[in-house]
Amino acid sequence: MAVIRVKRWQPELVAPATPTPHEVKLLSDIDDQEGLRIHVRNIYIYCHSPSMEGKDPVKVIRDALSRTLVFYYPFAGRLREGHGRKLMVDCTAEGVLFIEADADVTLDQLGQALQTPFPFCEELLYNVPGSDGIVGCPLLLIQVTRFKCGGFTFAIRMNHTMCDGAGFAQFMSALAEMARGAHQPSVLPIWQRELLSARNPPRITCNHPEFEKPKDIAEWQTIIGSIENMIERFFFFGPSDIASLGNLVRDQLGEAKYSTFELITAYSNWLLWKRYGISRGSTVEKLCENPITYAVELIKKAIAEVKEEYMHSLADLLVINGRPFYTLPWSFLATKLWRMGYRKMDFGWGNLVYGGLTGTDNVFADLSLMDYVNPNGEEGILLPILLPAKAMERFAKELDDMLGNPNQAIKSGNKSQHNSQV
Numbered sequence: 001m002a003v004i005r006v007k008r009w010q011p012e013l014v015a016p017a018t019p020t021p022h023e024v025k026l027l028s029d030i031d032d033q034e035g036l037r038i039h040v041r042n043i044y045i046y047c048h049s050p051s052m053e054g055k056d057p058v059k060v061i062r063d064a065l066s067r068t069l070v071f072y073y074p075f076a077g078r079l080r081e082g083h084g085r086k087l088m089v090d091c092t093a094e095g096v097l098f099i100e101a102d103a104d105v106t107l108d109q110l111g112q113a114l115q116t117p118f119p120f121c122e123e124l125l126y127n128v129p130g131s132d133g134i135v136g137c138p139l140l141l142i143q144v145t146r147f148k149c150g151g152f153t154f155a156i157r158m159n160h161t162m163c164d165g166a167g168f169a170q171f172m173s174a175l176a177e178m179a180r181g182a183h184q185p186s187v188l189p190i191w192q193r194e195l196l197s198a199r200n201p202p203r204i205t206c207n208h209p210e211f212e213k214p215k216d217i218a219e220w221q222t223i224i225g226s227i228e229n230m231i232e233r234f235f236f237f238g239p240s241d242i243a244s245l246g247n248l249v250r251d252q253l254g255e256a257k258y259s260t261f262e263l264i265t266a267y268s269n270w271l272l273w274k275r276y277g278i279s280r281g282s283t284v285e286k287l288c289e290n291p292i293t294y295a296v297e298l299i300k301k302a303i304a305e306v307k308e309e310y311m312h313s314l315a316d317l318l319v320i321n322g323r324p325f326y327t328l329p330w331s332f333l334a335t336k337l338w339r340m341g342y343r344k345m346d347f348g349w350g351n352l353v354y355g356g357l358t359g360t361d362n363v364f365a366d367l368s369l370m371d372y373v374n375p376n377g378e379e380g381i382l383l384p385i386l387l388p389a390k391a392m393e394r395f396a397k398e399l400d401d402m403l404g405n406p407n408q409a410i411k412s413g414n415k416s417q418h419n420s421q422v
Helices: 057-068 107-114 165-179 217-224 239-253 260-280 285-289 292-305 308-320 389-403
Strands: 006-008 012-014 024-026 039-046 078-081 087-090 096-103 140-146 152-159 230-237 333-336 352-357 366-373 379-388 408-413
Touching (some): 057 152, 057 165, 230 389, 239 379, 239 389, 260 285, 379 389
Parallel strands (some): 333 366
Antiparallel strands (some): 006 096, 024 087, 140 152, 366 379
């Protein structure tokens, strides 16, 4: 693997290009829960484009960012914490952190490193000391790194309390439009966080097992071991793989409707707890003893329950219980991140090599399913997962057996390992 050296210029604050309202905006009572008080990192890789010869991606994007922040001005503010740990945005127009950088290699020299998980994340998205807090810190950190071939990377870190995947995709789309010369985004942002705020008085009307405290935490900790010893691996599901899983389910469910998200999530859930649950005689025994269709029906049922009343009840629960962290033991967190347009973020250069998450965030059984094009040019879905080494071996083997062919695992390795220099 190539060694990459990156020269970074002094981080700077990019503020809105014109004056913006100085006001305080409350986050919703779902936004400011403990589980969302994290930073999410994404990276976008672009090749050289002859049509953009002579144009500097750093200058183009920095200018577009300042103009985009006129419309998305809360991003230029800072979070404050009020009574009961309530988060709010103080729209101070202080700006977001921006880093200009240059790499001493071409994109081609990185080879397989252009696929997730990226071993050079720390170099392509430098963690400015003191910037990664939740309260009182910049809400966005962006680094644009030029490569010797004329290509570049756009890496961004976002405070997750500010928006979800869809909201972030809307911001990125606006930024790309402004970089291509637009005077304003085609879709303007709207702040209506009150729709997801707790009622007065708050009242819990639905079951929320994702926030219940399990009784067997010690057993769970014994099973997964130390989080530092986890192995991260990325599994690619192409059209034929998805069809194979669909055929397995269709034989038992007939023509019942199910989505690709339900299918992959159910299968991964079923396979994962089959490996853990039966050997330990835990409460997931029923899931393990039944076929995959049982897991599909569970996923469909869980999704169907998330209606308006459920969300009101969830907001009320979070307020009543002090905005707790969701339950980790025996939980399975799945997020749909594909078809949100991440691969179409065009700053004018086009030729997107990769667009999406830099990897998992050291959360056991955290599935963030996202768009991906494998090295053969085949479009599909990428499944990142973090497991203990032995469990990962079993997971991969059973996946191969289920599909009838070796799954195209992208890469694996300990998350702490990388082979680069600054």
